[in-house]
Amino acid sequence: MPTSKSDPPPASAPERFSARTRTNTLIVGAGPAGIAAAITLHRAGRDVTVIDKARFPRDKCCGDGLTTGALRLLDDLGLNPATVPSWKAVSRVQIAGPRGTPIAFDLPGDGGTFAAIARRSELDHALVRHAVSLGITVHEGVTLENLSVGSTTINAHTSAGVVEAEHLIAADGMWSPTRKLLGLTIQGYRGEWHAFRQYFSNVTPAAGNELFVWFEEDLLPGYVWVFPLADGSANVGFGIQRGRGVAIQEMKALWTDLLERPRIRAVLGPNAVAEGRHQAWPIPARLGDLQLHHGRVLFVGDAAAATDPMTGEGIGQALATGIWAADAIVAHQDPEAIAAAYEARLSAGMKKDHRLAQALSNILARPRLAQASVRVASTSAWTRRNFVRWLFEDYPRAVLLTPRRWHRRLFSQPGAYR
Numbered sequence: 170m171p172t173s174k175s176d177p178p179p180a181s182a183p184e185r186f187s188a189r190t191r192t193n194t195l196i197v198g199a200g201p202a203g204i205a206a207a208i209t210l211h212r213a214g215r216d217v218t219v220i221d222k223a224r225f226p227r228d229k230c231c232g233d234g235l236t237t238g239a240l241r242l243l244d245d246l247g248l249n250p251a252t253v254p255s256w257k258a259v260s261r262v263q264i265a266g267p268r269g270t271p272i273a274f275d276l277p278g279d280g281g282t283f284a285a286i287a288r289r290s291e292l293d294h295a296l297v298r299h300a301v302s303l304g305i306t307v308h309e310g311v312t313l314e315n316l317s318v319g320s321t322t323i324n325a326h327t328s329a330g331v332v333e334a335e336h337l338i339a340a341d342g343m344w345s346p347t348r349k350l351l352g353l354t355i356q357g358y359r360g361e362w363h364a365f366r367q368y369f370s371n372v373t374p375a376a377g378n379e380l381f382v383w384f385e386e387d388l389l390p391g392y393v394w395v396f397p398l399a400d401g402s403a404n405v406g407f408g409i410q411r412g413r414g415v416a417i418q419e420m421k422a423l424w425t426d427l428l429e430r431p432r433i434r435a436v437l438g439p440n441a442v443a444e445g446r447h448q449a450w451p452i453p454a455r456l457g458d459l460q461l462h463h464g465r466v467l468f469v470g471d472a473a474a475a476t477d478p479m480t481g482e483g484i485g486q487a488l489a490t491g492i493w494a495a496d497a498i499v500a501h502q503d504p505e506a507i508a509a510a511y512e513a514r515l516s517a518g519m520k521k522d523h524r525l526a527q528a529l530s531n532i533l534a535r536p537r538l539a540q541a542s543v544r545v546a547s548t549s550a551w552t553r554r555n556f557v558r559w560l561f562e563d564y565p566r567a568v569l570l571t572p573r574r575w576h577r578r579l580f581s582q583p584g585a586y587r
């Protein structure tokens with residue numbers, strides 16, 4: 170399956186690593202977090218090796234939604250995701266409170282792309298291919314199995330042999346085997362959100378072109394989404410916060426029920442056809458509660474529980490944390506200094522935003538407040554435009570509370586891919 174217009178050579182899987190494979194930084198996981206870290210280190214002249222247990226293209230259960238923040242970071246990393254076959258830029262977002270019909274929020278039409286959808290199977294494959302085309306070693310089908318962390322090096326025991334590294338970046342997702350191997354998991358931890366996803370073809374033109382979100386009363390602060398893809402299909406799903414209202418075991422039955430709710434069915438249309446089976450996966454959103462480093466190991470993306478606590482979005486956060494971890498390794502020698510620099514960057518760039526997002530999520534959990542929030546956001550053309558730009562992370566969630574991050578073009582900067 171082609172993933173971009175000019176495909177570089179595929180990544181490789183070694184039969185076995187040679188007796189002493191050495192690298193400056195080993196990255197476990199070739200999702201967005203791992204590849205962002207790899208490109209950043211490679212650009213700084215570091216020797217980097219990436220392993221992933223999967224072979225790409227591999228699917229990742231996801232809504233496939235890309236915020237302005239994610240798009241700008243992909244651009245910075247040198248990938249134009251608009252080359253991905255399923256790419257669909259979005260300019261209109263329809264949001265419905267628990268009791269209302271959807272209200273349209275338009276993103277700026279003349280300043281580039283502020284939101285887009287691209288299938289993760291294709292986007293992640295394109296990222297891996299892009300990294301390989303830059304000269305980065307990516308070993309697919311290689312699983313991290315064990316770790317021994319010394320004071321000067323780490324030995325990673327993989328399904329293809331041992332790799333010795335000075336630093337390790339754990340970009341290995343929600344269930345982070347690295348975290349597990351180091352004994353750093355929180356007992357019984359299963360993420361803050363749990364979400365279902367399924368692709369549908371033959372949807373209505375509205376569902377194939379616009380992005381829909383419904384705050385259903387029984388799911389709050391969770392929501393149902395329909396995200397459009399090229400070719401007139403859509404990514405459809407819903408997410409709930411663990412421990413509120415709906416129990417995880419009830420989600421499967423609820424899925425069938427949600428798809429038949431009139432206001433959702435009307436947007437999908439009578440001829441919508443489900444592709445394959447639905448999938449479900451947890452979403453970790455507690456940045457700062459999980460340990461972010463351990464000796465020479467840094468955790469990034471879902472392995473750092475860095476998704477947004479209000480929306481469950483994590484691609485932009487995965488890219489950002491991957492870049493910041495790599496920057497810290499480039500800037501410092503000593504593991505403690507690297508860890509401190511990484512923590513400081515997360516603190517300055519993300520932690521306040523996540524705290525605010527969590528507070529807003531608590532507001533959205535209450536039906537009357539959720540309804541009022543959508544109504545207030547839609548009071549004027551200005552509130553509509555800026556609300557949706559804020560929602561799509563054109564600027565950080567808590568930017569108004571952090572004057573340090575103010576700059577003159579904060580509310581007028583363009584999106585990406587003009």
Ligand SMILES: Cc1cc2nc3c(=O)[nH]c(=O)nc-3n(C[C@H](O)[C@H](O)[C@H](O)COP(=O)(O)OP(=O)(O)OC[C@H]3O[C@@H](n4cnc5c(N)ncnc54)[C@H](O)[C@@H]3O)c2cc1C
Pocket residue numbers: 197198199200201202203220221222223229230231232233234235236239311312313314340341342343346364365366406449450451452469470471472476481482483484485487
């Ligand atoms: C249903 C759902 C909907 C979502 N919708 C959105 C959305 O619309 N927009 C958004 O921004 N975010 C969304 N998210 C969140 C987003 O999918 C994640 O935050 C994002 O994928 C995190 O990227 P990552 O690189 O940290 O991890 P991942 O993308 O999970 O990559 C981790 C990689 O590690 C590899 N790995 C694991 N174990 C090993 C091992 N032992 N050895 C080697 N490799 C290993 C895996 O194969 C995988 O490739 C959604 C999540 C879910 C569950």
